[in-house]
Each structure stands twice: as C-alpha cells, then as structure tokens.
Amino acid sequence: MVLSMTSPVTTISEIGKHEGQTVTIRGWLYNLRESGKLLFPIFRDGSGTIQGVVPKNAVPPEVFDAVKGLTQESSVIVEGKVRADKRAPGGYELDVSNVQVLQRVSEDDPFPISLKEHGVDFLMDNRHLWIRTPRQAAILRTRAEIIKAARDFFDDRGFVLTDAPILTPAACEGTSTLFPVDYFDEQAYLTQSGQLYIEATAMALGKVYSFGPTFRAEKSKTRRHLTEFWMVEPEVAYATLDDLMDLAENLISFLVNRCLEKRRADLQTMGRDVSKLEKIEAPFPRITYDEAVKMLQEGHAKGALETKFEWGGDLGSPDETYLSAQFEKPVMIHRYPAQVKAFYMEPDPQRAELALCVDVLAPEGYGEIIGGSQRIGSYDLLLKRIREHGLPEESFKWYLDLRKYGGVPHGGFGMGIERAVAWICGLEHVRETIPFARTLHRLYP
Ligand code: 4AD
Numbered sequence: 001m002v003l004s005m006t007s008p009v010t011t012i013s014e015i016g017k018h019e020g021q022t023v024t025i026r027g028w029l030y031n032l033r034e035s036g037k038l039l040f041p042i043f044r045d046g047s048g049t050i051q052g053v054v055p056k057n058a059v060p061p062e063v064f065d066a067v068k069g070l071t072q073e074s075s076v077i078v079e080g081k082v083r084a085d086k087r088a089p090g091g092y093e094l095d096v097s098n099v100q101v102l103q104r105v106s107e108d109d110p111f112p113i114s115l116k117e118h119g120v121d122f123l124m125d126n127r128h129l130w131i132r133t134p135r136q137a138a139i140l141r142t143r144a145e146i147i148k149a150a151r152d153f154f155d156d157r158g159f160v161l162t163d164a165p166i167l168t169p170a171a172c173e174g175t176s177t178l179f180p181v182d183y184f185d186e187q188a189y190l191t192q193s194g195q196l197y198i199e200a201t202a203m204a205l206g207k208v209y210s211f212g213p214t215f216r217a218e219k220s221k222t223r224r225h226l227t228e229f230w231m232v233e234p235e236v237a238y239a240t241l242d243d244l245m246d247l248a249e250n251l252i253s254f255l256v257n258r259c260l261e262k263r264r265a266d267l268q269t270m271g272r273d274v275s276k277l278e279k280i281e282a283p284f285p286r287i288t289y290d291e292a293v294k295m296l297q298e299g300h301a302k303g304a305l306e307t308k309f310e311w312g313g314d315l316g317s318p319d320e321t322y323l324s325a326q327f328e329k330p331v332m333i334h335r336y337p338a339q340v341k342a343f344y345m346e347p348d349p350q351r352a353e354l355a356l357c358v359d360v361l362a363p364e365g366y367g368e369i370i371g372g373s374q375r376i377g378s379y380d381l382l383l384k385r386i387r388e389h390g391l392p393e394e395s396f397k398w399y400l401d402l403r404k405y406g407g408v409p410h411g412g413f414g415m416g417i418e419r420a421v422a423w424i425c426g427l428e429h430v431r432e433t434i435p436f437a438r439t440l441h442r443l444y445p
C-alpha cells in the first residue's frame, strides 16, 4: 500500500519554484537506471523531465519495490523533495519519498520506442507514442509557441482574425493540387489557402489574418511538403509590395525572438545552434528574381548546381536551397515572372511580365517559408487571368465583385507554420513539426 500524497501538485517545468519543498508530480517513467541499493528513475510529465533518487535505506520498502524494475512509460504519481543540482539537465533533482504506479506497462509488451535508434518509418507508424520522447515534445512545444507568437504579432498590430472556410468551390493555388470532396452532389474541394476569402474580409475590416489548416494534393515527396499544413495569412487593404516585405521580416524576427526568449531550453534539447537564430533581426536582404537568376547561374558555373537555371522558370527545391544558403538571414526574392505564379497577382507597372510578389527563403538551406503578393486590382485583368487559367468563372463571381465595389490596392502573404517550425527548430523534415503529419504515403496514425 502506498501512503496518500498530500503535498502540492506541480509540473516539472515549475519545479524550481519549490526548491527545498516536498511536491507531487504526475506523469510517466521515462527511464530507469539501477545501481544496487540506489534507483535513478527519470520522470516526465509533458512539461519536462527530472531525475529522481530512490535510496533503499531512505524510503519505505514498498516505495523502493514499486520503482525497482518499473517499465518505461508506466504512469506514476511521485512525491519528493526538490533539490537543486547543478549537474542535472533542468537544474533540479527529486529525492523521492512516495510513488504510486497507476498503470504498469507489461514486460511482455514493452513500450515500442526504446532509447536506442529507430528507423523513421517505424517512428512515424508509432507517432502517437513517439511524441512522448523529449525531443519530439520539445518540437511540439516550440510549434505551439510559434503559433501563439504569430497570433500575438497580428493581434497586437490591429489585425482582425477572420478565418476562411475549409470547404470551398474553387482553386486558389492551381487546379493540380486540389483535394476533391463530395458536397451533397456538388463538387467541393479542401481549401489550398484562405487568401481569396480574406481579401473580402480585408475590404470589410482593413487589416485581417486567417490561421487554419490548408490542403494540397501534392505528389511531391520532399522534406518540405505535407498534404495538410497550417498557414497564417495576413491580408491588408492599401498595402504595397514593400509594405508586405516589411511585415514579413518583422513577423519572422518576432517569431524567432519569442522562441529564443521562451523556448531556449527546448531548442537546446533539439541540439539547435541558437547562435544562428540570434542573427535573425530585420531588415532582411531583398533581391529581385533577376538577381536570383544571376546567382543561380554563377552557382552552376562554380559547379554547386547541376543544371543551369534559365530566366523564366520557377525556383525548384535545389535552387531555393542554394540561394538561401548564401545568406545568414532570410532572403526576400521579389518580382518573379508572372507566368510561374498564381493567377491573382498584380503585374509590375514597370514590367508587365513580372508579378508584384515575394517569396521569403529561410537561411541554412531551408527554402521558401512565405509566399505573397499584391493582388490584381483591375476587374478586366482579373477576369482575363481567370479565363487564361481555365478557372470556373461562376465560382469567382464574388471574388470579382471585390474589384467592382470600391477596389483598392491590397496584398498579403501566407506563412506555412510547419516550414517555419522546421527552420527555427533546425529539423531535417517537416514531418516532425506537426503532431500527426499527412504526406503522400501517410494517413496513419
Ligand atoms: O506560396 P503559397 O502556395 O501561397 C499561397 O497559398 C498564398 N495564397 C498565400 C497568400 O498570399 N495568402 O503557400 C504559402 C506558404 C509557403 O511559403 C509554404 O511556407 C507553405 O505555405 N506551403 C507548404 N507547407 C507545407 N507543405 C506544402 N505542401 C506547402 N505548400 C505551401
């Protein structure tokens, strides 16, 4: 029988506030080291991990027996005295006085994710359990911080959150990546972007943003592509391309600073080189597409890129990786050829073959994390583009209305949360940035 626990319940992340006191924590056994009459269990509770010390001669025998041989991920409630220890990863250890095991994981069917290395497919098949490990938990906490920071950024600057529908009748970002949905015998699609709808809310409210899931039936199997991802999209009435670039660099600096301020320990758990993040301060370099093409051609001449990039094409992943590796800060590439960009982009009045658009590429080879533009203002041009792109006119009638009733210059951008998290956390692949990734070949768990 275990003695009842009466000490105050706390979390591991807050345990420093209770130094010298006896507290209760509720969590799971992450690991156990045994050395004769001394047990060193490591507990986790979702907020962090802490090592406990259980000396046989200092605790009741039933407490020692409960911890001895305890299996990984058994659920436990633990009472102990908090002791500062400089060598401990979180700065504290727990002198355990009492333990209650809620559910003991069977030795015959142990927790599948041991502390040794596993292959990625195995880990992704066990994603529901993998997220319990310290590194994955640190990534998910950082994702939550980035989302909170993005919301704070816009909320504190007078933007109104206006979420866009997820079921839509038409494409925003090209018809080749639409997920069809049968909508009571009508053809619907999962949204690719909230943009078209927040252009309408921007005309109603001035400065708006949306934040929600977006979908692309991407056949690409790269480290940057998900079929379901989250996008934060601001849209601003009267904004010019320069305004959008200012907004984008301020947003990114804000997100990185927030992570350095609040999630430094998590970034360390992931092994992130934070000195690289400390350099991320606005302003960021801005180069034109023309200049980017020149850099890519030089890269090819130096042998760093396999194929020679020709003016007029869209940047591929290797091109983006090469360009972003040339800068310590994110680089903003503006004014791409209109032919490689979406139908709704405003042409450059100086050179009509270019679009007033910008892509922001993260450093360290991460590639595009933001894409945005000024939107077409002219009713006639927009209609022409809708027709050229083979889009169903009747689905865009409301969108054309925005150019009929008090049209104004306006624009916005979209930042993919997972791409931003992958870069800030320094991850190989976006699949680790979201609790349950959806990719070309993965719908489970
Ligand atoms: O560049 P994209 O396609 O732009 C739009 O959707 C615009 N309508 C946004 C706007 O102007 N409001 O996508 C924007 C961002 C990309 O920069 C990237 O970060 C992310 O969304 N993204 C993806 N992230 C993960 N997986 C994918 N398949 C993604 N496609 C785009």
Ligand code: MG
Pocket: 359, 368, 370, 371
């Ligand atoms: Mg893009």
